[in-house]
Amino acid sequence: MAPSALYLEENLNLSANDITKPVNTILANGYFNVRDHHGSHTLIGQAFKQRIDDIDDDTCDVGGEDAFFVADLGEVYRQHLRWKVNLNRVQPHYGMSMLAIVIWEPLTSKQP
């Protein structure tokens, strides 16, 4: 079975180094642009196109045309910065139950 999600890590628009920097530094560097999804859309579109171009439903294996996600990790990061700016006193504990992605999996498919 094909992977159920593609991840846009390049969309994070920052290096591992940046993650450990204080929020103010990152803001100053211009990464904080919560409402600008334009760049994201371009990358998400590319990811979809690439994946779908590779799928031929006349010849693919069982599950080769399964539904899949494109996950924009940059969006998760933008939300984190937004949290820090608006609720700096409150330490977020990510609610795991929210993240449960259900993968529709045919019985015949193999584990990746």
Add this chain to the structure above:
Amino acid sequence: MKCNPDPQVLRLLANLGTGFDCASKAEIEQVLAMGVDPSRIIYAQPCKTKSHLRYAAKQGVKQMTFDNADELYKTKELFPDAQLYLRILTDDSASLCRLSLKFGASLDSTWELLELAKKLNLDVVGVAFHVGSGASDPEAFLKAVQDARLVFDQGAKLGFKMHTLDVGGGFCDETFDQMAAVLSNALDVYFPPSVRVIAEPGRYYVSNAFTLACHVIARRTVTDPTLGTTSYMLYLNDGVYGNFSSIIFDHQNPVPRILTCGDKFLYNARKPGGGYDTPNVMEYSIWGPTCDGIDCVSQSCTFADVIDIGDWLYFENMGGKCLACTC
């Protein structure tokens, strides 16, 4: 069908330094496997399975919630060193998922519960609440913070040294700024800076981050001879028993958009829910792959394009599932 907490998002959040709110052994296990310290986890499930509680004790995941006397006896037996948060009831009548129907101690029972915890020599370190998933009234946070203050004061009278307030979840993208403003003010008024404050956002982080693509596996053409109209029923390879469970559990209405139509790649090329402004608009209903009549993704939508078998549709903002609503 299986539930799969998303490892990439978790790793990013772990690197960003967030904590984790887990409701089961499997969730705790996944977070610990990333090398996250047990002190960054809160086992926020007031009614725990005994074997899961034993697992938490063994792993040193000490922070956990309770809201009833039986849970205190259970904790005394299995994990007497736990750091307990008393989960209180809130008014969540304005939220989409009313969690207070299931969890939370009413304010007239908190004193007795704290007394019992004292008698059992258990350590209550804080108070937790949850205004409900998809909360729409920011004032709910104000009321809940006020109630939590009362319980902190009760705890102090009984000799507990409470140091943390857990303000739960219920944050969503659209109303976040407003909610954050109300909450920040309430915290400043009712809790000194020495009190640590944590929260359990879920949907807030991921709802807009996930876009789902589905394949059109079948199509039924429906003609109305009287009106002379043609509409289509499209069948996708995903439905309410898969990634559209939010339709059932969370009252969401995902908006279908065309990703590919024949040779055309149409991501972000058409307005969502569009079609009305063009002359040759087609009506569609969209269905999941199972035989269950409830497996409907969209009762009615319109497109200017004629969608056929083999085309792809996409749905934005699909990350905010509230699968178990345990939150």
